[in-house]
Amino acid sequence: MRARTTSRRLRRHGGFSIIELFVALSIVAILAAAGLAMFRSQSLKARRAEAVMGLKAIHRAQRSYFAQNNGFGDTFDELGLSLDGATRVDAQTLRGETYTFTMRALPLGGNARGNFQAIATGDLDPGDGVLDVLMIENGLTVSP
Numbered sequence: 001m002r003a004r005t006t007s008r009r010l011r012r013h014g015g016f017s018i019i020e021l022f023v024a025l026s027i028v029a030i031l032a033a034a035g036l037a038m039f040r041s042q043s044l045k046a047r048r049a050e051a052v053m054g055l056k057a058i059h060r061a062q063r064s065y066f067a068q069n070n071g072f073g074d075t076f077d078e079l080g081l082s083l084d085g086a087t088r089v090d091a092q093t094l095r096g097e098t099y100t101f102t103m104r105a106l107p108l109g110g111n112a113r114g115n116f117q118a119i120a121t122g123d124l125d126p127g128d129g130v131l132d133v134l135m136i137e138n139g140l141t142v143s144p
Helices: 002-012 018-069
Strands: 087-090 093-095 099-108 111-122 132-137
Touching: 018 099, 018 111, 018 132
Parallel strands: none
Antiparallel strands: 087 093, 093 099, 099 111, 111 132
């Protein structure tokens, strides 16, 4: 009889049973897991934006250089291009916060510089063992 009285007393004072607490904690855990997965996905997309923006800048600079010189540039110096926040590794390589950008001119149709290739390489998720690589070649087709 005493247990029943204690249970009633707790309910009158707004207490929770262990099952109610367990259900509430389970719901919070499920919501937190879903939120974490969404945050991780959006974080990867935001970091990938660095690569897309960098490749677009290279593409614009290359198209402008081609219009003036009838060939694509082989180095970042030739293009007069530096990417925001990137440091120079060598004439054909810039290292950004997440990605490393490399580019080069390639022969095409008798023109020694009739094509170009730019590659952004990064490791967005070090745990998966796969590099994130995006590339453009003579046109603005970005492919993962």
